[in-house]
Amino acid sequence: MSRVRKLDRDFTQADIAAVTSLLDQLTDEDVMARFSLESRLGELQAALARMEEEPDLPGASAALFFGGRPVVGTRGIETEFGGSAVAKFQDIIAKVMAHEAGRLGQRGVVPNKGASSLHITNVVRGSFGFLLEEIHDQTEMLDAPLKHAVEETSRMLSAFGEPDEEKYRTAVEDIDQRVLSTAREFFDLMKSNGATLRVVAGDRDNSFGPDAVSRAAERAQSTSVEEGDESIHGQLSGTLPDAHQFEFRRQADGVAIRGKIAKSYTAEELLRFNREFVNRDAIAKVRVVRVRRNGEVVREKYTLLELEMMGIE
Structure with missing residues (x-):
């Protein structure tokens, strides 16, 4: 089970535990509340059963969690910040995918950018964030290069926050200047808004606290290709x-x-x-x-x- 799917399962299990706890606190007089909560519990249990039975789809997916100043607990996120962060993350993926295909020029339109598009399919908790997934009408049409590009983007971003300088230098040996420039914009956005970040994709789960965000922003600024x-x-x-x-x-x-x-x-x-x-x-x-x-x-x-x-x- 991928880390993104595991997150979804863990959140559903947490919801089940919360609803069960509320049911235990109800009295015999709380008939309508009990009816509503039992209905919700049934939906959650059915969703959990489907997750356990369904295999991981081969398509690309990533979960972005944000914390810090732009976020109000698990309730919401500033629209301008949230929209910009997701757009820049998507832009990095598009450029990584084009670079790996040997088609990313030094300037101009990113080739085949539409093939790298992810969709926001859910809001995820654990601070506040978004689930991004690849959507196709037929699962057999899912694009393996996009999945690889998402995972490579996660690996590359994690390198910027890596405490060890030598590991960072090794990790960015193959980076492209246009990818680097967009990563710089992404981390500048995080730092200037006082935001923290967690990226979950493939088998990676990387968190960027305030120190890691500052380190990543400085490295992106001082590195060139x-x-x-x-x-x-x-x-x-x-x-x-x-x-x-x-x-x-x-x-x-x-x-x-x-x-x-x-x-x-x-x-x-x-x-x-x-x-x-x-x-x-x-x-x-x-x-x-x-x-x-x-x-x-x-x-x-x-x-x-x-x-x-x-x-x-």
């Missing part, structure tokens, strides 16, 4: 065809760089590279992604795009 293509002179040390990985020694300083190889190359082509071109002078065209924190490069990621061997007749 640069991406570009570079040509590097050196020698190929070798490739791992099945893993699509390479190692290349730079001529300038002898440092070995490692990374992924473009998917356009087949395993057979990479085996040929190992046979014919290892330790031969070459020019590697690579895509470089650099993650900076307060201006300092903290992570570099290389993808081999082309390899032009020198001195081959």
